[in-house]
Amino acid sequence: MLELSEIYKAAHVLRDAIRHPHLIAAPLINPESEVYLKPENLQYTGSFKLRGAYYKISQLTDEEKSQGVIACSAGNHAQGVALAATKSGIPSLICLPVGAPISKVEATKRYGAEVCLVPGVYDDAYQRALQLRDEKGYTFVHPFDDVHVIAGQGTIGLEMLEDLGDVDVVIVPVGGGGLISGVACAIKQLKPSVKVYGVQAEGAPSMALSLNDKRIKRLDAVSTIADGIAVKEPGVNTFDFCQRYVDGIVTVTDDEIAAAILALIEQQKLVSEGAGAVAVAAAMFNKVPVKGKKVICLVSGGNIDVTILSRVITRGLSKSGRMETLTVDLYDQPGQLSAVCGVIAQLGGNIISVSHERTNASAQVNGCTLRVVLETRNAEHIQLIHKGLTDAGYVIL
Numbered sequence: 001m002l003e004l005s006e007i008y009k010a011a012h013v014l015r016d017a018i019r020h021p022h023l024i025a026a027p028l029i030n031p032e033s034e035v036y037l038k039p040e041n042l043q044y045t046g047s048f049k050l051r052g053a054y055y056k057i058s059q060l061t062d063e064e065k066s067q068g069v070i071a072c073s074a075g076n077h078a079q080g081v082a083l084a085a086t087k088s089g090i091p092s093l094i095c096l097p098v099g100a101p102i103s104k105v106e107a108t109k110r111y112g113a114e115v116c117l118v119p120g121v122y123d124d125a126y127q128r129a130l131q132l133r134d135e136k137g138y139t140f141v142h143p144f145d146d147v148h149v150i151a152g153q154g155t156i157g158l159e160m161l162e163d164l165g166d167v168d169v170v171i172v173p174v175g176g177g178g179l180i181s182g183v184a185c186a187i188k189q190l191k192p193s194v195k196v197y198g199v200q201a202e203g204a205p206s207m208a209l210s211l212n213d214k215r216i217k218r219l220d221a222v223s224t225i226a227d228g229i230a231v232k233e234p235g236v237n238t239f240d241f242c243q244r245y246v247d248g249i250v251t252v253t254d255d256e257i258a259a260a261i262l263a264l265i266e267q268q269k270l271v272s273e274g275a276g277a278v279a280v281a282a283a284m285f286n287k288v289p290v291k292g293k294k295v296i297c298l299v300s301g302g303n304i305d306v307t308i309l310s311r312v313i314t315r316g317l318s319k320s321g322r323m324e325t326l327t328v329d330l331y332d333q334p335g336q337l338s339a340v341c342g343v344i345a346q347l348g349g350n351i352i353s354v355s356h357e358r359t360n361a362s363a364q365v366n367g368c369t370l371r372v373v374l375e376t377r378n379a380e381h382i383q384l385i386h387k388g389l390t391d392a393g394y395v396i397l
Helices: 004-014 049-058 062-067 076-087 102-110 122-136 147-163 178-190 206-213 236-245 254-268 274-284 306-319 336-346 379-391
Strands: 034-039 069-072 092-097 114-118 169-173 195-201 248-252 294-299 323-331 350-357 367-375
Touching (some): 004 049, 034 147, 049 147, 069 076, 092 102, 092 122, 102 114, 114 122, 147 236, 169 178, 178 236, 195 206, 195 274, 206 248, 248 254, 248 274, 274 294, 306 323, 323 336, 323 379, 336 367
Parallel strands (some): 034 294, 069 092, 092 114, 169 195, 169 294
Antiparallel strands (some): 323 367
8 A cells, every 4th residue: 555645755755856847738738628737758857757766766775775776668767767876876777678769778878877788678678687686686676566666656646736726637648557556646645536547558558458357467569659658567556556546547549649749849849758648649639528627637758769759740740630641533634733733722731742653543544643742720621622622623542
C-alpha cells in the first residue's frame, strides 16, 4: 500500500530538486471543455521520470548509496536516474540496447551516468542490468513498478490539485503504469470525485487489456510512435493501483497522437514526444467524457527524436485535415494539368507538389494520373475541393 503521507514526504524531498511546472490553459484543444496542460515536458531531463527516480534514490541506505544504482532504459527513465544519482552524489550505471538512439545515449552520459551498451534489444539490456546488479551489488531502480518511484510520480497529482482545486477530470499517459498509479493515488485520496483516466497507444494496450481481463497480460509485440509507453506488460503494483483508483483506460491511434503533437506545437508552443501527447489526443478526439468539464491533460515528456519530428508533423497535418493527397484520373491531352490546378486554386487549396504520370492506374488507354499534394484548412475544406473537382468532371481515384 502507498499512503498519502508518503507522497507528501516525496514532495518535501523533491521540493528543491525538480521544477514545478504550473498548469497552462489550452482552450483550443477541445472547445467544448476547459482544458489545462500539466507540462512535465518542461521538467529537468524533459520528463516526469526524474521525480520517481530522485525520490527512490533518496530513500536508499548509506550502504546502498555507496554501491551505486543501476537501471535499464532506452529513454526518459535512463536520463532521470542519471541526473538523480548525480545530484545525490552517487554513481549510476545505465544499461541500454545497442540500437538506442545516439541522442539518448549521449544525453544519459551528459547527466553523469556510465553507460553499458548491450547487444540485442531492451529485454537483453534488462537481463544484463539484473546480472550486474547481482554481481556488483547495485540497487536496481525500476522504471515504474516500485512504491517509492510511484510516490515520486504522485507529487504531480498534489501539484494539479494545488493549481486547480475544482478540476473534474485528469487524463494521464499509461505505459507500465507508474505515473498514473501515483497521480491517481494522490488525487483519489484527496478528492475522490475527480475522474482519473489513463491513455495508452492503440499499438501497446497492455494495461487496458489487463484491466479488462482482470489479470496481468503480456503482449507479444508493441508498435507505436509513442515509444515511451510501448510497454508489453504492466507491473504487479501498478496493475493493483489502477484497479483501485483509475476510472478507465482508453487508447488513441498513432495518427491521433501525431495530431496532438502538432496541436501542442502550433497552439501552445510546446514540444511533446508521442507518449507525452496521448492525454491531449484523448481530450481532442473525445475518447473520454470531457464536455463541459474542467480537464487537466498531463504532458508527460518532450524528448521526441528530432529525426522523426517532420514525419510526425506530416501525419498530424493529414489527421487534422491540413494536408491532402489527391490522385486524379485524366485524359492525356494539353491543358488538363492547368485546369485541375485552376479548380483547386479557386477553392483556396495551396498545391505543394504535383506528379504527372502515364501509368496503368488510369482506366483509360489514353489516360494518365495526376497526384497532387495540397495544404487545406480542415476536413470540410477537403470535402469542398473533392466536390469541386468531381463537379468539374474529374475522377478522383
